[in-house]
Amino acid sequence: MVHMKAILLGAAMAAVAVTTIIALILALANRQTLDQPYSTQFGIVFDAGSSHTALFLYQWQGNKENNTGIVSQKQSCDVDGDGISSYVQNPAGAGESLKKCLDIAKAAIPTEQQKSTPVYLGATAGMRLLNLQNQTQSDSILAEVAKTIQTYPFDFRGARILTGMEEGAYGWITTNYLLESFIKHTFEGSWIHPKAGKIIGALDLGGASTQISFTPKDPVRDPNSAFNLQLYGYKYELYTYSYLCYGKDQALKKLQAYLHKNAGSSSSISHPCYHKGYNLNLTLAELYNSPCVVPPSSFNPKDTILFKGTGNSSLCLSLIENIVNLTGCALSPDCGFNGIYQPPVNGEFFAFSAYFYTFDFLGLTPKAPLTKVLSTIDTLCSKNWTALTAENPSIKPKYLKDYCASGHYITTILLKGYKFNNTWDQISFVKQVADTDIGWTLGYMLNLTNMIPSERSSAVTGVPHSQWAAEIFFIAFALFLTLLIIVILSVRDITK
Ligand SMILES: Nc1ncnc2c1ncn2[C@@H]1O[C@H](COP(=O)(O)OP(=O)(O)O)[C@@H](O)[C@H]1O
Numbered sequence: 001m002v003h004m005k006a007i008l009l010g011a012a013m014a015a016v017a018v019t020t021i022i023a024l025i026l027a028l029a030n031r032q033t034l035d036q037p038y039s040t041q042f043g044i045v046f047d048a049g050s051s052h053t054a055l056f057l058y059q060w061q062g063n064k065e066n067n068t069g070i071v072s073q074k075q076s077c078d079v080d081g082d083g084i085s086s087y088v089q090n091p092a093g094a095g096e097s098l099k100k101c102l103d104i105a106k107a108a109i110p111t112e113q114q115k116s117t118p119v120y121l122g123a124t125a126g127m128r129l130l131n132l133q134n135q136t137q138s139d140s141i142l143a144e145v146a147k148t149i150q151t152y153p154f155d156f157r158g159a160r161i162l163t164g165m166e167e168g169a170y171g172w173i174t175t176n177y178l179l180e181s182f183i184k185h186t187f188e189g190s191w192i193h194p195k196a197g198k199i200i201g202a203l204d205l206g207g208a209s210t211q212i213s214f215t216p217k218d219p220v221r222d223p224n225s226a227f228n229l230q231l232y233g234y235k236y237e238l239y240t241y242s243y244l245c246y247g248k249d250q251a252l253k254k255l256q257a258y259l260h261k262n263a264g265s266s267s268s269i270s271h272p273c274y275h276k277g278y279n280l281n282l283t284l285a286e287l288y289n290s291p292c293v294v295p296p297s298s299f300n301p302k303d304t305i306l307f308k309g310t311g312n313s314s315l316c317l318s319l320i321e322n323i324v325n326l327t328g329c330a331l332s333p334d335c336g337f338n339g340i341y342q343p344p345v346n347g348e349f350f351a352f353s354a355y356f357y358t359f360d361f362l363g364l365t366p367k368a369p370l371t372k373v374l375s376t377i378d379t380l381c382s383k384n385w386t387a388l389t390a391e392n393p394s395i396k397p398k399y400l401k402d403y404c405a406s407g408h409y410i411t412t413i414l415l416k417g418y419k420f421n422n423t424w425d426q427i428s429f430v431k432q433v434a435d436t437d438i439g440w441t442l443g444y445m446l447n448l449t450n451m452i453p454s455e456r457s458s459a460v461t462g463v464p465h466s467q468w469a470a471e472i473f474f475i476a477f478a479l480f481l482t483l484l485i486i487v488i489l490s491v492r493d494i495t496k
Pocket residue numbers: 048049050051052083124125126205206207208209210247248249353354357358399
């Protein structure tokens with residue numbers, strides 16, 4: 001009898017073991033399903049900035065992950081000419097200007113994929129300002145760019161002006177997506193949520209606006225600058241603010257207007273941020289062409305003024321501190337500049353766009369000690385224009401003339417505005433991560449194409465339904481067998 005029971009138990013255990021092993025093999029063996037070749041998909045985003053427009057072509061491969069996230073930049077294309085907001089006299093020209101880049105993108109996408117390639121155009125602060133000045137003009141420019149894109153075989157999804165908050169939040173999403181701060185692909189092939197605290201803040205300096213976005217330590221006190229997100233099952237409360245008129249170009253225009261106002265009737269004005277030997281002629285129409293500067297009560301738009309560079313670095317810095325209003329704070333002490341609410345900065349930050357361009361020219365990327373930064377800007381500002389242009393023959397004068405001023409502007413807003421004075425080393429000045437540009441465009445596309453799920457369950461690993469059913473069947477069957485044996489053995493014991 002004991003012998004019989006042992007045989008039965010042995011046989012049953014063997015059956016359970018075999019069933020469990022099959023279930024395990026099914027569960028573990030076939031993760032490669034996701035590596036089956038999916039066709040490459042594409043997406044296009046136009047960044048219609050205040051100073052210029054660029055096209056970004058992104059690609060991704062079904063569910064197949066590469067080591068830096070799923071979506072990468074295949075190529076980018078710079079549109080010739082200025083930003084679309086400069087086409088007020090010729091809105092159709094704004095549409096026309098996009099064709100070169102659209103043709104290049106079309107050539108890069110296989111014909112059969114073109115119809116399913118989404119295209120977005122997002123305009124930022126240049127169009128925000130035009131929209132404030134003259135909505136009819138901004139609408140007609142948007143209509144013209146939409147019309148041109150629709151002549152291409154893509155899936156056009158709209159041309160619109162982003163809010164400053166969207167611009168800041170999407171830049172933050174792009175940065176953290178590329179750095180895999182939300183979800184990380186491990187060596188073993190699964191996805192994990194990385195340790196909290198590795199979320200990076202984003203600093204974007206454009207021509208007409210500048211954005212700061214980060215997750216503060218404490219809850220955001222002003223709902224107007226709170227942006228709540230849920231990504232891969234985790235909630236984030238973002239502080240984000242966009243300072244309209246405080247992009248690099250509009251801030252430097254404010255400085256010109258300030259100098260003009262203080263020059264009285266003189267048409268020749270010393271400019272301490274311009275290099276000795278550099279002269280700039282400007283009509284008053286050009287100087288006062290933006291809502292960021294208040295013109296004198298009466299002026300002749302055709303009058304010209306002459307800015308003469310004096311290369312006085314310390315005077316330049318103190319004038320820039322006048323442009324950025326550093327006093328007054330309603331929610332004291334939590335302020336950025338201009339009395340705008342901002343919680344204390346928290347953690348590491350990536351600074352891109354004109355932050356990067358300026359610091360790249362200065363040789364200060366990705367990081368440099370603050371003392372070196374300040375002395376490098378001083379040295380640059382004191383160079384005379386002839387020497388500077390001779391040393392930098394490949395740099396466009398329209399950028400070269402402003403690096404002194406923008407160097408001082410950047411340190412002013414970062415140190416005294418956002419108050420990185422004790423955390424300077426937390427800022428990296430970068431253009432790309434994993435060969436993909438940092439900016440709002442990728443985050444915008446990821447969001448609009450629902451490529452960042454809000455729930456963890458939609459994350460990337462998985463098995464096909466049939467395999468999942470087989471796994472469940474064998475696991476259930478193993479459990480059933482175990483139970484059956486226990487019951488049989490107990491019944492036999494009782495009836496004995
Ligand atoms: N090579 C460069 N050197 C210096 N500044 C640059 C360079 N390329 C672009 N920029 C600056 O970067 C900024 C880009 O802003 P943009 O995206 O056009 O405006 P916004 O984001 O405010 O709509 C502009 O101030 C432009 O002058």
